Amino acid sequence: MxxxxxxxxxxxxxxxxxxxxxxxxxxxxxxxxxxxxxxxxxxxxxxxxxxxxxxxxxxxxxxxxxxxxxxxxxxxxxxxxxxxxxxxxxxxxxxxxxxxxxxxxxxxxxxxxxxxxxxxxxxxxxxxxxxxxxxxxAPVLDVANLEVAYRVRGVDRPVLRGVSMTVDRGESYGLVGESGCGKSTAALAVVRYLPRNGKVQGGSVAVAGRDVLALRGRELRGYQARTVSMVYQNPGTALNPALRVGSQVVEALTVLGAARGEARERAHEALARVQIADPAMVMHRYPHQLSGGMQQRVVIAMALAKDPALLILDEPTTGLDATVEAEVLDLVVHLQRELHTAVVFISHNLGVIARMCDRVGVLYAGRLVEEGPVEAVLHEPRHPYTVGLLRCIPRGGVRKDHGRLDTIPGFLPSLGARLDGCVFSDRCALADDRCRSEEPPLETVGPGHDARCFHHRRALELPRAEAEDLGRATVDRSGTPLVRFDGLGKVFRQHGHDVPALVEVAGAIWPGETLGLVGESGSGKTTLARALLGIVHPTAGRVELEGRVLAPRFQKRTRDELRALQIVFQNPDSALNRRHSVRRILLRALARLGEVSGDDAERRAAELAERVRLSERTLTQKPVQLSGGLKQRVAIARAFAGEPKLVVCDEPTSALDVSVQAAILNLLVELQAERGVSYLFISHDLGVVRYISDRIAVLYLGRLLELGLADRVFDGPHHPYTEALLSAVPTIDGGGRDRIRLAGDVPSASSPPSGCVFHTRCPRTLGRVCEESEPPLREVATGHLMRCHIPLEELRASQAQPAATPPAS
Structure with missing residues (x-):
C-alpha cells in the first residue's frame, strides 16, 4: 500500500x-x-x-x-x-x-x-x-423539424413546416423573410412564449443541451429566466412606463436570486456594460425620458445581465436612426465577443444581417428555403425568393430616374393554406408543373450552403418582375415654388424651460419635386412637417403655398389649402379607423376633401383603389384584416382623395418588408409622374431617401446643416454630420464608407452647445472657432447650401481620409 x-x-x-x-x-x-x-x-x-x-x-x-x-x-x-x-x-x-x-x-x-x-x-x-x-x-441552439400551428376557429393552421437550424456558441445566425413567414413564431417557440392558441405539433428544440419542449413549471421558468433572453422590436413597450429604469433592471436580477443590494450593484454594472455613460442617472429616469436608442440599450442590458446561453434579437433596430442603429449593432457585436453568446438576429433589413451574422436562413411560408454563410446567400443566392428579396433593395446609388425597383409579385399564402408543392411556386417565374406538385428537398449547393429548389442553378436568371422604364415628373425651379418656408422657428415649453425645436429653417419645394428630410431623432424633422401642415403653430417665420401666406393653424386655412397639403403617417394601424371598412374610409375622405358623394364618390373610391392596386375584395375589409403593405396603400389612397399638391410622407416604409417597401416606393413615384404631386419624404433609411428624393435637407438640433441635390449631398463633399450619417448605413455589399462614430448623444435642445451646435460630436472640428462662432448657412456650390466653418475644398480633401472619433465630452 x-x-x-x-x-x-x-x-x-x-x-x-x-x-x-x-x-x-x-x-x-x-x-x-x-x-x-x-x-x-x-x-x-x-x-x-x-x-x-x-x-x-x-x-x-x-x-x-x-x-x-x-x-x-x-x-x-x-x-x-x-x-x-x-x-x-x-x-x-x-x-x-x-x-x-x-x-x-x-x-x-x-x-x-x-x-x-x-x-x-x-x-x-x-x-x-x-x-x-x-x-x-454540441450547438447552443438545435432546432430539428419544428412544426408549429395556430388554432383559429377550431382549426389548426400550420405556421412552421419542418424548420431545422443550429447555432453554435459565439455564432450569429440571421433569420430573414417577409412578415408572416414565421420568423417571430420560431423565436417564440424557442423561448416557449407562444400564445395560447399556438402549439408545437412536431420536432424538437434544444438549448444548451436541454430539451426545451419537455420543460414544465419551475424548470421552464428557470429556463426562461436564466438560459435564454429576447430583445423585442419596440423597447418602449418592453419597459414599464410607471417604473424607473433602475427598478426594472434590479427586478430582473432579483428574480435570479440576487439580494437587493447586490442586484443594484449588478444593475449599475449591466448599464455600464452597454456603454451608458451615466448609469446612475439613467437608473433614476423613467423610460419615456430616454431616447429610443437609450431604451434599447437598457433592454439589451436586462437581457444580458443573466449571461444567457442564447440571445434572440427580434428587429431590434427597426425605427432607429442610422447612427443609433449603428451604435446598437456595435454594442451587440462587442458584447457577443466578450460573452461568447449565441445570437439569433431577426430582421427585414438585409444590410443589418450582412453586417451582423455569420450564417443566415431564409424563411418563406414557414419553410426554410435557403441557408448558408451570409456571404454566399447574399452574393450568390440559389433560391428565387432570396433573389427577389435582394432585387427589391435600392442599391449602389440607384435613383427613381434609373428605373423602378423590382418587386415580388403576388402575396404570401394565407395562414394554414394547403401547399402541395414548392411553397414559393405561386410567385416564382421559374416554377413548372413539377414545382407545383412536388416539394423540393433541401439540397446542398455549396460549402455549408443549402437551397430548397429544383432550379437552384438558374435562380440568378429569375426574370425581372417590373419593367425598367418609369415616367418622371418634370421639375422646373425657375418659377414660383409650390411651398416656401422662411425663418421657420418653433419653441416648446416643457417643465418651465424653453425647448427650441426649429431655429430659422428656410427652404422651398417645387412642383413635382421630392425633398428628402433626414437627421437623428430630435432633429426637428416631424416638427417641420407639422408646421407646414398647420398642426404645429410656428413661433417664428411663415409658410407660403404658391406664393400665398398660409395661416399658422390648419383650423384657419381654407378647404382648398387643406386639400393641397396631406400626410401619410408611419404607422397606418393608428392612422386608420379600425371599425370602418376600406370603402368607408375612402368615401369619408372624398366627402371631406373632394366634396363628392353618392355614385360619384363610389366611382372615385373604386378608381383610387385601382390606382393603388387594391382589389374589390379589399374595399369590403377592415384594416385589421389587411397586411402592413395593404394598410399603407389605403393610407396613400386616402391622402390622394382630395387631389393634393404636396404629400408629407413621414417614415411611410420604415416598418415594411423590403418587397412591400419596393412596391410602395414604385407607387409613390408613379403617382408623382402622373399627377405632378410633390413629396416631403422623411426617413431614417438613407438608401430609400436617395432613391426617391431630388434634393435632400439635413437637420440637426432644429438647424438646417445642409441642403442640395441628392447626388451632391450623397457623393460629397458634404457636411461632417452628413458624412457620419452616411457612414453608419449598413450595406449588403459590405464595403462603403469607413464608419465614423459620433461621441456621445445628441445634446439637449433646451441647452444647445455654443458656436456650431455639432462641434461637441464633430470628428473634424477646428477647435475654438467651432466652439465660439456659429457658422452661417452659405452656398458652397450652385444650389448646395452648407452650415460649416471648413472650406469646401478642405472638406473634399479631408473626407478622402478617415475621420478621427472625437473624445467624449
Whole structure:
C-alpha cells in the first residue's frame, strides 16, 4: 500500500493548476489483480478507460455503488475553463491560503462525506462532484423539424413546416423573410412564449443541451429566466412606463436570486456594460425620458445581465436612426465577443444581417428555403425568393430616374393554406408543373450552403418582375415654388424651460419635386412637417403655398389649402379607423376633401383603389384584416382623395418588408409622374431617401446643416454630420464608407452647445472657432447650401481620409 496521509496536516496550496502534482511522484503502489463480479461486469460495456475524475458519489453515500462503472460519453469532450495559478507552477486558482492534504487511498486523494480539513474548517477543499462534460460539437441552439400551428376557429393552421437550424456558441445566425413567414413564431417557440392558441405539433428544440419542449413549471421558468433572453422590436413597450429604469433592471436580477443590494450593484454594472455613460442617472429616469436608442440599450442590458446561453434579437433596430442603429449593432457585436453568446438576429433589413451574422436562413411560408454563410446567400443566392428579396433593395446609388425597383409579385399564402408543392411556386417565374406538385428537398449547393429548389442553378436568371422604364415628373425651379418656408422657428415649453425645436429653417419645394428630410431623432424633422401642415403653430417665420401666406393653424386655412397639403403617417394601424371598412374610409375622405358623394364618390373610391392596386375584395375589409403593405396603400389612397399638391410622407416604409417597401416606393413615384404631386419624404433609411428624393435637407438640433441635390449631398463633399450619417448605413455589399462614430448623444435642445451646435460630436472640428462662432448657412456650390466653418475644398480633401472619433465630452 502507498503512504497514508491522514496522520499529519501537509500544508499545500488551496488549488492546483489542472493536471499538476503537489510533489514528484515515483512508481505508483500496486494492488493484486482483481475484478468485478462476473454478473455485474456483463451489465456494462464500451466504457472509456481511466476516467480523469472519480465517479460521482450518490446521495447519502461517499462512493457510488461498488463495482459498477459509469457509462461515460462516447463523444469528444472538453473540460470547462479552470482558473490559472497566482504563481507559475503553483495551483489552479489565485488563492494564497494554504490548506491541508486530504486522506489518500493508494496514492490519490479521496473525497469523503464528513471529513474536514485540519483545524476544523467548515468547507471541504475538494470541488463539487462534476456535473458532466460538454461535447465539442454540441450547438447552443438545435432546432430539428419544428412544426408549429395556430388554432383559429377550431382549426389548426400550420405556421412552421419542418424548420431545422443550429447555432453554435459565439455564432450569429440571421433569420430573414417577409412578415408572416414565421420568423417571430420560431423565436417564440424557442423561448416557449407562444400564445395560447399556438402549439408545437412536431420536432424538437434544444438549448444548451436541454430539451426545451419537455420543460414544465419551475424548470421552464428557470429556463426562461436564466438560459435564454429576447430583445423585442419596440423597447418602449418592453419597459414599464410607471417604473424607473433602475427598478426594472434590479427586478430582473432579483428574480435570479440576487439580494437587493447586490442586484443594484449588478444593475449599475449591466448599464455600464452597454456603454451608458451615466448609469446612475439613467437608473433614476423613467423610460419615456430616454431616447429610443437609450431604451434599447437598457433592454439589451436586462437581457444580458443573466449571461444567457442564447440571445434572440427580434428587429431590434427597426425605427432607429442610422447612427443609433449603428451604435446598437456595435454594442451587440462587442458584447457577443466578450460573452461568447449565441445570437439569433431577426430582421427585414438585409444590410443589418450582412453586417451582423455569420450564417443566415431564409424563411418563406414557414419553410426554410435557403441557408448558408451570409456571404454566399447574399452574393450568390440559389433560391428565387432570396433573389427577389435582394432585387427589391435600392442599391449602389440607384435613383427613381434609373428605373423602378423590382418587386415580388403576388402575396404570401394565407395562414394554414394547403401547399402541395414548392411553397414559393405561386410567385416564382421559374416554377413548372413539377414545382407545383412536388416539394423540393433541401439540397446542398455549396460549402455549408443549402437551397430548397429544383432550379437552384438558374435562380440568378429569375426574370425581372417590373419593367425598367418609369415616367418622371418634370421639375422646373425657375418659377414660383409650390411651398416656401422662411425663418421657420418653433419653441416648446416643457417643465418651465424653453425647448427650441426649429431655429430659422428656410427652404422651398417645387412642383413635382421630392425633398428628402433626414437627421437623428430630435432633429426637428416631424416638427417641420407639422408646421407646414398647420398642426404645429410656428413661433417664428411663415409658410407660403404658391406664393400665398398660409395661416399658422390648419383650423384657419381654407378647404382648398387643406386639400393641397396631406400626410401619410408611419404607422397606418393608428392612422386608420379600425371599425370602418376600406370603402368607408375612402368615401369619408372624398366627402371631406373632394366634396363628392353618392355614385360619384363610389366611382372615385373604386378608381383610387385601382390606382393603388387594391382589389374589390379589399374595399369590403377592415384594416385589421389587411397586411402592413395593404394598410399603407389605403393610407396613400386616402391622402390622394382630395387631389393634393404636396404629400408629407413621414417614415411611410420604415416598418415594411423590403418587397412591400419596393412596391410602395414604385407607387409613390408613379403617382408623382402622373399627377405632378410633390413629396416631403422623411426617413431614417438613407438608401430609400436617395432613391426617391431630388434634393435632400439635413437637420440637426432644429438647424438646417445642409441642403442640395441628392447626388451632391450623397457623393460629397458634404457636411461632417452628413458624412457620419452616411457612414453608419449598413450595406449588403459590405464595403462603403469607413464608419465614423459620433461621441456621445445628441445634446439637449433646451441647452444647445455654443458656436456650431455639432462641434461637441464633430470628428473634424477646428477647435475654438467651432466652439465660439456659429457658422452661417452659405452656398458652397450652385444650389448646395452648407452650415460649416471648413472650406469646401478642405472638406473634399479631408473626407478622402478617415475621420478621427472625437473624445467624449
Amino acid at each position: 502507498g503512504r497514508r496521509g491522514h496522520h499529519r496536516a501537509h500544508l499545500q496550496p488551496r488549488r492546483l493548476a489542472h493536471g499538476s502534482r503537489r510533489r514528484p511522484r515515483g512508481d505508483r503502489a500496486r494492488l493484486r489483480p482483481g475484478g468485478a463480479a462476473a454478473g455485474r461486469a456483463r451489465s456494462v460495456h464500451h466504457v472509456r478507460r481511466d476516467p480523469p475524475e472519480r465517479d460521482v458519489a450518490r446521495r447519502r453515500r461517499v462512493h457510488r455503488a461498488p463495482r459498477l462503472r459509469d457509462l461515460h460519453g462516447r463523444l469528444a469532450h472538453v473540460h470547462r475553463l479552470r482558473r490559472r495559478p497566482a504563481v507559475a507552477r503553483l495551483g489552479g486558482a489565485d488563492q494564497p491560503v494554504l490548506h491541508v492534504r486530504r486522506p489518500l487511498l493508494v496514492d490519490d486523494a479521496l473525497p469523503g462525506a464528513r471529513d474536514r480539513v485540519a483545524r476544523r474548517r467548515g468547507q471541504p477543499r475538494r470541488r463539487r462532484h462534476p456535473r458532466g462534460l460538454r461535447a465539442v460539437t
